[in-house]
Amino acid sequence: MKALWRWIVAAIVLLLGRGRRPPRVEHERLVPAGKPSPRAEFLVLGLFGATAACAIAFVVVYAIESIPHQTQFLGLSLGLAFAFLAAALILIAHRLVVTEELEEDYPVPAHPAEQEALMELVEESGGRMTRKRLLILGGGAAGAALGAALVTPALSLGPAFEIAPFFRTPWRRGVRLVDERGRPLHASDILEETFYTAYAEGADREDIGSPLVVVRLRAADLDLPAGREGWAPRGIVAYSKICTHAGCAVALYRKPTFPPVEPRPALVCPCHYSTFDPARGAKVLYGPAGRPLPQLPLLVGPGGELRAAGNFSGAVGPAWWGVRNRRPS
């Protein structure tokens, strides 16, 4: 019985003693001991928390598009996150890390003993911190939240979750072309040497699949790709107005006054100067666009009005990942 009691006491002592640091051997310190500063530690923890909160706010503001002045709030939250982090680091440097004034520089560590001394130096410099693990945890949380905030905008590089809407366009056979004021465009309205913007009748103007750029070329100059016979009645061609590079509006029409000595007609995007040849199915002549503007087949209705004869020849809009070769529905 007595033996059992001893065993139990021994086990309790062992268990209680577990995890406790062995008493440190007192030796001469390299860095003078500093006074612990719980107030500064508390403040640093608070600043780390504020950093994390602001970084999370950035992600939230980024996700909710209905927030008014979204851009300004994005800048504010990210800027505050960095400011809080900077304040925390400044506070740590000034209040929590022991500093010493040296006459000479530290010796270059060459021998194992000196390296040990360096380790000790680092260890002792943090000697003022009483809740080191908590501080590391707080710093880690702030860093992780800020990292997440910085990575979030990558979502805008392309539709990540649902890409089907990018392939739906309002164009069907028979849909009328209307101008900026909603009036139907007639084939006789479309003149050479100028360009027109058209939309699908009844569709949302902001819909990426709706806007068209319409130009009239001389029938003799047209050289559309095979399979597009009859897509350009009376020399009128229609292409998506959204550049296939970065999605800007193709708002420039270059038309020579005297073709023999001037550059050929071209649709040009003002953002990065992608240049498309309207006579040859909007083939890319120059610039960063990777594929032609999608062409919309046209037909002239009984009243002379312009109507779509089908859907686009390819996917509308900028070149998202994996979007290139899907056809619109």
Add this chain to the structure above:
Amino acid sequence: MRGVVRRLLVLAALALLAPGAAAAQSGSGLYAENCLRCHGPGGSGTPRGPRLRGVGAISADLYLRTGYMPLRSPGDQPTRRRSPFNPQQIDALVAYVASLGKGDPVPRPHPERGSLPVGLRLFTEHCAGCHQVLGEGGYVTGARVPPLEHATATQIAEAVRVGPYLMPRFPKTQITDRELDSLIAYVEWAKHPDDRGGWAIGHIGPVPEGLVAWLLAGTALVAVCVVIGKRNEA
């Protein structure tokens, strides 16, 4: 021998005097001297230059008063410069080209009747793609887009209807005469916009503004670093 030299000198002097003599010439004479080589007899056109029959006074007035014509060589882009002709000569040439065929007369715009907001909307829709929103000009692949700071109201109206060089033309079905007045009112305003920020920085958009902002912010950051850091006294 001396007689030959004297005769040559007289001929050379006559050749030097020729531009002065041209002042008194008729439109057809000026045309024959300066335009015919590329535009052909009676504006019939050649492989070097387009037909001028039917382009009207509107086109001739724009190209001549801006100094776009005569070109140094047919492949060049016409650019604004001082016209080598005096106003009377330009009047005579414009009248001659207008007489070659049926064409539009020189327009008479009334920008004072126009509305600035309507002009801004129209300019953004039709012009800003190339000319930039404040008419600073820029580039289109293969050509320069001219700035509009020296364009007069009449010249803007002419260019919109004619579409010089690579610029598309905008018929009245696209931009009505009333809308054109607003458009010109906007361009006139854009020549002297009120710069709310104080510095115009060339009106060329956010890139130079960003550079200036970085410069100021960088200076401020260095100042902050100096305040929070401590220099090791040697």
